[in-house]
Amino acid sequence: MPINYEPSKQRLQKHARKGLFQHALPEQYGGKNTHFSELVSAHQHLGLGAQDTGLILSINAHLWGSVFPLLNYGTEEQKQTWLPGLINGEFIGGHAITEPQAGSNINELTASAIQENNHFFLTGRKRYITNTPIADLLVVYAHLDGKLSAFLVQKDDNGAEFSDAPTVSGCTSATMGDVILDNCQIPISRQLGKIGMGNNMIQHALELERAFIFAGISGVMQWQLNEVIRYSRERKVNGAHLGKNQAISHKIADMKLRLDTIKLWVSECARLKDAKQRITLVSAQTKLFSSEAFLQSSLDAVHILGAHGLMPDSLMPTFVDDAMASRLFSGTSEIQKNIIAALSGTGDGFNSP
Ligand SMILES: Cc1cc2nc3c(=O)[nH]c(=O)nc-3n(C[C@H](O)[C@H](O)[C@H](O)COP(=O)(O)OP(=O)(O)OC[C@H]3O[C@@H](n4cnc5c(N)ncnc54)[C@H](O)[C@@H]3O)c2cc1C
DSSP states (O other), X not given: OOOOOHHHXXXXXXXXXXXXXXXXXXXXXXXXOOOHHHHHHHHHHHHHHHOOHHHHHHHHHHIIIIIHHHHHHOXXXXXXXXXXXXXXXXXXXXXXXXXXXXXXXXGGOOOEEEXXXXXXXXXXXXXXXXXXXXXXXXXXXXXETTEEEEEEEETTSTTXXXXXXXXXXXXXXXXXXXXXXXXXXXXXXXXESSTTOHHHHHHHHHHHXXXXXXXXXXXXXXXXXXXXXXXXXXXXXXXXXXXXSHHHHHHHHHHHHHHHHHHHHHHHHHHHHHTTOOOHHHHHHHHHHHHHHHHHHHHHHHHHTGGGGGSTTOSHHHHHHHHHHHTTTTSOHHHHHHHHHHHTTOSSOOOOO
């Protein structure tokens, strides 16, 4: 029986109706004109309440994958056509970069577009694309005349299939699948940005995703820490609270330090964005530190809770899978190190997500 993805879409639309997608966006397209710092606190609040890393991933793919690229690179007509619906949740978006044979190295992407009169025809396959089963619109990167470029593809375009497989084991509540383009026909008005701008657009979108995806996930981690502290106070070992053991309390201190450090990195990204400054380096640092910290804290949380942490209804083991996925999406930890090294004046440079 086919899976019903409507609840996943409705969940995003519920948050859109509460104004979650309006932050840091101009009023003329339905935004709230707020600062990035306000976006960060709204996402932290959501993560704490929902305890769902997949939901956070889904929202971030929508915002940084489609909403902000349209704002930054769209023509006035494209913005008018798509932004109000993407901001109020009528449309769900995302971005399709990765292919089965090309992940970290975007120079190996093979999806292609050819132009015939007033249309483009896109061919290729994209993999691990967040939101695909629920997306109305995806920003798809493909080569036109050998130049990486961006195109707006709708789910009902002729020759486009937004599938729901394969998926991965982390962040499972974010839907995912392949985008299959078989001579997919779109009007030339759906080219986004200039021909050959694809590489820059990808780096720009991923910078924002790296900077802010841990705003929401830090809310999830706050809940994780609260639970661990609660358990360590309630659980008795040798007649004393579990947390009285220094081996346990030090693990909790480490979790607290990691969480507060993530919050500082994310708020620094917001401060720089609000001051209209570059975040290439700081976003790579934020993503690298945060995803590694999330994994270590998730392992610690399971360990502190003992077998109780592995019970079927416990969320703690799912955070380990989510954290493993977080080290991969938006560019792996190694890729962040390549960026940091390159911007520090050493290493091989970077040209990858
Ligand atoms: C939950 C999730 C959601 C995702 N959502 C999206 C999405 O919405 N859109 C999208 O386009 N993609 C998405 N992706 C794909 C993601 O961007 C890729 O998984 C990522 O770029 C890594 O590519 P890969 O998995 O092919 O690994 P590879 O590139 O094959 O890398 C394998 C390993 O080799 C290492 N490695 C590769 N190159 C280097 C190097 N130069 N130096 C050192 N080490 C290196 C990597 O760090 C990794 O450990 C998602 C992935 C996940 C897990």
